[in-house]
Amino acid sequence: MKKLLSLFTLTAAMAATAQAGTLVQWGTVAVDGFTPNSTDIVTGANNFSTPSINFTSGTVSNDPVSVLPDTDYYPNNTDRSPIFNATASKKLTSGTYEAVNTSQIQDNAVGDRIRFVALDTGSDSDVDELVTMVVWENFLTPSAGQALDTMSMAGFRTNNGDTELRMVFQAANDSWYASDDLDWTGGANQLNEIADVSAASWFDFTPMASDSGVATIGGSAVLGIDFTGVQAVGYYSHSVADTSATSLATQTGYFQATAVPEPSAFALIAGSLTLGFVTVRRRK
Numbered sequence: 557m558k559k560l561l562s563l564f565t566l567t568a569a570m571a572a573t574a575q576a577g578t579l580v581q582w583g584t585v586a587v588d589g590f591t592p593n594s595t596d597i598v599t600g601a602n603n604f605s606t607p608s609i610n611f612t613s614g615t616v617s618n619d620p621v622s623v624l625p626d627t628d629y630y631p632n633n634t635d636r637s638p639i640f641n642a643t644a645s646k647k648l649t650s651g652t653y654e655a656v657n658t659s660q661i662q663d664n665a666v667g668d669r670i671r672f673v674a675l676d677t678g679s680d681s682d683v684d685e686l687v688t689m690v691v692w693e694n695f696l697t698p699s700a701g702q703a704l705d706t707m708s709m710a711g712f713r714t715n716n717g718d719t720e721l722r723m724v725f726q727a728a729n730d731s732w733y734a735s736d737d738l739d740w741t742g743g744a745n746q747l748n749e750i751a752d753v754s755a756a757s758w759f760d761f762t763p764m765a766s767d768s769g770v771a772t773i774g775g776s777a778v779l780g781i782d783f784t785g786v787q788a789v790g791y792y793s794h795s796v797a798d799t800s801a802t803s804l805a806t807q808t809g810y811f812q813a814t815a816v817p818e819p820s821a822f823a824l825i826a827g828s829l830t831l832g833f834v835t836v837r838r839r840k
Contacts, residue, residue: 577816580813592669653687719795720793
């Protein structure tokens with residue numbers, strides 16, 4: 557009987573290891589499911605280095621907080637993902653993409669946010685676009701042997717036009733993919749999520765490079781994507797003003813990505829359980 561109990565204990569431990577895990581979590585949401593409510597991420601607006609308008613893998617954007625814990629940024633970061641890689645640009649009526657004016661972790665009484673702001677030149681109302689990309693490349697649980705399962709983010713944007721929003725990830729083979737446009741509306745907090753990435757449509761995605769200002773997204777959905785062992789997860793937004801604006805901004809207070817074991821992991825557990833029972837029965 558003791559051997560049987562030990563077997564159950566071992567199997568339960570293996571099963572727990574193979575359950576869905578959180579790859580990334582930045583911030584939290586309230587019980588309504590869409591309002592960011594983490595107010596302990598910063599105690600004052602924490603500006604980080606102005607992101608490049610070109611994406612480079614492995615870049616830590618939110619310096620000088622790369623050494624944690626930091627009393628000014630995410631001091632309570634157990635099971636959280638403070639470090640991210642950001643790219644952002646704005647486009648003026650002149651037609652050139654350039655660095656944004658503000659990039660910060662904003663201290664907000666309702667919920668702290670990752671915030672990007674594009675401002676006009678003087679009072680010319682000449683801001684046409686704001687492009688942002690935020691990805692996490694360091695995971696809370698290893699992605700090896702696990703398949704990306706869900707992705708969700710919450711926040712709001714302020715402009716008088718349309719904001720294209722896509723979840724993005726880098727696969728194990730280095731390829732990047734972007735989801736369908738989730739259409740980030742403005743003026744209020746909004747939860748944007750993909751409850752099952754394997755059931756969603758994904759498109760080839762090339763992050764911003766060569767001062768292009770925007771990413772390149774394929775026109776046809778890609779089939780047969782391997783979601784196991786992803787290297788980066790995050791989101792991409794492209795705000796376009798209906799008419800030139802004095803400012804455009806995005807604020808994200810929550811992002812989460814989860815993964816589940818690939819089928820072979822479940823098979824391993826089932827096989828171990830079966831073998832264990834057979835062994836116990838033979839010894840009786």
